[in-house]
Amino acid sequence: MVTKRIIAGALFLAVNACVLGCAAEHDVDRDAPSGEPRETRGADIPAAPDPASADRAPLLSWSFEPASGDCNGWPAPGADAIRASPARSGAYSCKVCSDGSSSSLGLVRDLGAASAGRYVLSAWVRKRAANAAPAEALARIDAATEGGAAVSAVAPAVPVRDAWDRLEATLDLATDATNVRVTIAAPVDEAGRCIFVDDVELERRR
Numbered sequence: 001m002v003t004k005r006i007i008a009g010a011l012f013l014a015v016n017a018c019v020l021g022c023a024a025e026h027d028v029d030r031d032a033p034s035g036e037p038r039e040t041r042g043a044d045i046p047a048a049p050d051p052a053s054a055d056r057a058p059l060l061s062w063s064f065e066p067a068s069g070d071c072n073g074w075p076a077p078g079a080d081a082i083r084a085s086p087a088r089s090g091a092y093s094c095k096v097c098s099d100g101s102s103s104s105l106g107l108v109r110d111l112g113a114a115s116a117g118r119y120v121l122s123a124w125v126r127k128r129a130a131n132a133a134p135a136e137a138l139a140r141i142d143a144a145t146e147g148g149a150a151v152s153a154v155a156p157a158v159p160v161r162d163a164w165d166r167l168e169a170t171l172d173l174a175t176d177a178t179n180v181r182v183t184i185a186a187p188v189d190e191a192g193r194c195i196f197v198d199d200v201e202l203e204r205r206r
Contacts, residue, residue, distance in 0.1 A: 058201050058202060058203045058204075059111055059114065059119070059180070059202045059203070059204060060109065060111055060182065060200065060201060060202040061200075061201045062109075062199075062200045062201070063087075063088075063089050063090050063092075063093075063198055063199050063200075064083055064087075064090075064092050064093055064094045064197075064198060065090045065091065065092055067083075068083050069082060069083070070082065070083075071083055071094035071095075071096075071107065074094065074107045074108065074109055075107075075108045075109075076096055076105070076106065076107055076108070077102060077104075077105075077106050077108060078098060078099060078101055078102030078103075078104055078105045078106060078188070079096045079097055079098050079099055079102075079105035079106065079107075080096075080097050080099050081094055081095065081096045081097075081107060082094070082095050083095075084196065086126070086128065086196065087198055088124045088126075088164045088198040088199050089198065089199055092198075093196045093197060093198035094107060094196065094197045094198065095194055095195075095196050096184075096186075096194065096195050096196075096197060097131070097191075097192060097193065097194040098134075098188040098190070098191050098192065098193045098194075099191055100190065100191030100192075102188075103187060103188065103189070104185050104186060104187050104188060105134070105185065105186055105188050105193065105195070106183050106184060106185035106186070107183070107184045107185075107197055107200075108181060108182070108183050109181065109182050109183075109200075110179055110180075110181050111179070111180045111181070111182065111202065112179055112180070113176065113177060113178055113179065113180075114143065114173065114176070114177045114180045114204075115173075115176050115177075116173045116174060116175050116176050116177075117172075117173055117204050117205070117206055118170065118171070118172050118173075118204065118205045118206045119141060119170070119171045119172075119173065119180070119202055119203070119204055119205070120168065120169070120170050120171075120202070120203050120205055121139050121140075121141045121153075121155070121167075121168065121169045121170075121171070121182050121200075121201070121202045122139075122166060122167065122168045122199075122200070122201050122203075123139050123166070123167045123184050123197060123198075123199065123200040123201070124164045124165065124166055124167070124197070124198045124199050125137040125158065125160060125164070125165060125167060125184065125186075125195050125196065125197055125198075126160065126161060126162065126163055126164045126165065126195070126196050127160045127161065127162055127194065127195060127196065128162065128194070128196060129162050131192075131193075131194040132192055132193050132194065133160045133193055133194055133195055134160055134186035134187060134188050134193050134195060135159065135160065135187075136157040136158060136159050136160055136186060136187070137157065137158060137160050137167065137184065137185065137186040137195055138154060138155055138156070138157040138158075138167065138184075138185055138186070139154070139155040139167035139168070139169050139182070139183065139184050139185075140152060140153065140154040140155065140169055140182070140183045140185070141153050141169050141171040141180065141181070141182055141183075141202070142180070142181045142183070143171060143173055143177040143179065143180045143181070144177060144178050144179045145173070145174075145175050145176065145177050145178070146175060146176050146177065146178055147175060151171065151173065152171070153169045153170055153171035153172075154169055155167045155168050155169035160186065160195055164198070167184070180202070182200065182202055184197050184200065
């Protein structure tokens, strides 16, 4: 009889110890701060990055928002450039005004090497009623290929109006390029002609 009581008591203590220990372990897992190690179950597993999304990321996406007196360092041949308004998105665009040194004004950006593929350049341009403006504007992509050949694509010109209009140029690169340059330009016949440029993007489509 004494032996049975000892065995029963031991079993009772073991069960209680397990219940308390298991409950504590469960609570630690449930209440653990997010920064601590914990078990990860199906819904909590982060999705793996999509390799294709990296290929679709624009090589250039610019809206001239960072503070700058010269449109964030974009070279402006034949012109003076300054961050200004109105903007198509955000608070600022780039105001580009001819300085009389050339028959055209422009904004230029060199982007470096690029692999073969199709590239689409888009940009938005307009004038402001308070400023004289060129009659039209265009966009172009120029690439220097590794074989030494130069290829380019020019967007159809659009009239410069007191409203935002989109420019688009598409360049098919058959071989890798050592440098890709994007240009937003307008022909001018005198100093003081201004256009506003915003939301410049170069995207690889395939």
